[in-house]
Amino acid sequence: MRPNIVLFGDSITQESFSSGGWGASLANTYSRKADVLVRGYGGYNTRWALFLLHHIFPLDSSKPPIATTIFFGANDAALLGRTGERQHVPIEEYKDNLRKMVAHLKECSPTMLMVLITPPPIDEEGRMEYARATYGEKAMKLPERTNENAGVYAKGCVEVAGELGIRSINIWSKMQETDGWQRKYLRDGLHLTAEGNAVVSEEVVTVFKEAWLDPAEMPYDFPHHSDIDGNNPEKAFQHKCL
Amino acid sequence: MRPNIVLFGDSITQESFSSGGWGASLANTYSRKADVLVRGYGGYNTRWALFLLHHIFPLDSSKPPIATTIFFGANDAALLGRTGERQHVPIEEYKDNLRKMVAHLKECSPTMLMVLITPPPIDEEGRMEYARATYGEKAMKLPERTNENAGVYAKGCVEVAGELGIRSINIWSKMQETDGWQRKYLRDGLHLTAEGNAVVSEEVVTVFKEAWLDPAEMPYDFPHHSDIDGNNPEKAFQHKCL
Numbered sequence: 028m029r030p031n032i033v034l035f036g037d038s039i040t041q042e043s044f045s046s047g048g049w050g051a052s053l054a055n056t057y058s059r060k061a062d063v064l065v066r067g068y069g070g071y072n073t074r075w076a077l078f079l080l081h082h083i084f085p086l087d088s089s090k091p092p093i094a095t096t097i098f099f100g101a102n103d104a105a106l107l108g109r110t111g112e113r114q115h116v117p118i119e120e121y122k123d124n125l126r127k128m129v130a131h132l133k134e135c136s137p138t139m140l141m142v143l144i145t146p147p148p149i150d151e152e153g154r155m156e157y158a159r160a161t162y163g164e165k166a167m168k169l170p171e172r173t174n175e176n177a178g179v180y181a182k183g184c185v186e187v188a189g190e191l192g193i194r195s196i197n198i199w200s201k202m203q204e205t206d207g208w209q210r211k212y213l214r215d216g217l218h219l220t221a222e223g224n225a226v227v228s229e230e231v232v233t234v235f236k237e238a239w240l241d242p243a244e245m246p247y248d249f250p251h252h253s254d255i256d257g258n259n260p261e262k263a264f265q266h267k268c269l
Numbered sequence: 270m271r272p273n274i275v276l277f278g279d280s281i282t283q284e285s286f287s288s289g290g291w292g293a294s295l296a297n298t299y300s301r302k303a304d305v306l307v308r309g310y311g312g313y314n315t316r317w318a319l320f321l322l323h324h325i326f327p328l329d330s331s332k333p334p335i336a337t338t339i340f341f342g343a344n345d346a347a348l349l350g351r352t353g354e355r356q357h358v359p360i361e362e363y364k365d366n367l368r369k370m371v372a373h374l375k376e377c378s379p380t381m382l383m384v385l386i387t388p389p390p391i392d393e394e395g396r397m398e399y400a401r402a403t404y405g406e407k408a409m410k411l412p413e414r415t416n417e418n419a420g421v422y423a424k425g426c427v428e429v430a431g432e433l434g435i436r437s438i439n440i441w442s443k444m445q446e447t448d449g450w451q452r453k454y455l456r457d458g459l460h461l462t463a464e465g466n467a468v469v470s471e472e473v474v475t476v477f478k479e480a481w482l483d484p485a486e487m488p489y490d491f492p493h494h495s496d497i498d499g500n501n502p503e504k505a506f507q508h509k510c511l
Contacts, residue, residue: 255312
């Protein structure tokens with residue numbers, strides 16, 4: 028019936044239905060027009076996400092998504108030799124993993140709208156504060172992620188999109204255009220505040236609209252209530268439901 | 270893969286993915302365990318919703334929802350002779366329509382968890398204020414809904430649930446237990462504030478848990494990232510993904 032929009036990514040996708048979240052906002056924007064399904068996996072990098080690819084997007088699906096956001100990199104960019112080392116994926120492998128994801132989704136559906144989203148910027152100070160507040164004395168002494176390194180992965184993500192001719196959102200750059208982005212958009216130096224979520228949802232909707240997924244041009248699944256004649260409701264439903 | 274939870278209802282369901290909405294909150298609660306699909310139709314009463322029933326819940330579905338909320342009545346309870354007359358459905362027909370919905374869903378899946386939710390209370394003063402703010406001079410002179418009449422439909426909804434042996438949430442009663450419910454829970458005398466949404470999501474999760482749909486007892490779709498060995502990720506995925 029309704030088409031599906033799938034959000035594939037890490038924790039920033041997994042928690043996108045929390046209050047003010049970008050996923051919920053997207054679901055609301057496409058209300059009665061498309062279902063928004065969250066496929067977010069906290070802590071995952073692209074290497075681990077590849078194990079899920081064929082299960083989340085089976086090649087024999089009779090109803091592949093019409094659109095998918097691919098939003099990884101925050102964990103891949105965790106630094107070697109720091110507390111997030113386990114999650115680190117080298118930049119060239121990250122780029123290659125994104126290429127594999129896109130190739131698989133194209134095989135699923137050649138018409139699927141795909142949008143690569145870069146990792147967000149990192150506020151190293153906010154990250155350290157969060158660690159101290161959470162772990163006290165045992166907190167890491169050096170940030171496990173740096174903004175500079177997240178930027179390397181953001182650049183890589185945009186390059187892959189360009190090379191494959193698909194759309195991308197450079198949320199790393201976009202957020203840093205606003206003064207005070209560190210606290211305004213990030214709640215722990217990495218994950219998004221409600222305002223940070225709003226930036227992501229606005230960017231995604233803009234890119235979807237620029238492509239061909241404009242909610243204003245998509246039909247309602249069923250008649251708007253104002254089109255139903257109280258004395259003769261059958262009429263409004265005859266095309267779709269009778 | 271993941272089971273579906275469907276929210277079937279009117280505008281209070283349709284807008285349940287707006288910021289702070291009860292649907293988004295439910296999706297977040299069942300994150301990585303179930304998909305929450307909104308099937309909310311603003312302005313619809315149960316008479317019109319019946320036209321959609323076979324389309325939203327086809328009998329031959331290979332994957333019927335594991336749980337469905339049925340949340341109608343706010344429009345059925347619109348008064349005759351007032352501006353919402355077109356939406357009015359007599360109480361006995363409302364009850365019978367709910368019975369038809371439940372019978373159909375049982376036919377779809379005998380194990381489906383069904384929860385009937387009553388219409389919320391009505392703050393007549395808030396309703397009039399909203400009308401004056403929206404329509405000025407042309408606003409209705411008498412409220413198109415009354416709390417008393419919403420209560421009749423709430424009682425009818427609970428009766429049907431009892432008669433059919435399914436669960437119900439009397440949100441009409443529940444909200445009125447709190448002083449100042451009129452402004453605390455309703456933003457225009459009818460639709461829910463963020464706090465009103467929180468009441469609904471808490472009640473739904475409580476009933477789901479009391480039944481058998483406890484998110485804490487449902488498995489994650491894929492391994493938690495902390496269960497993945499960085500040096501040997503295949504191991505974590507071998508059961509589900511290899």
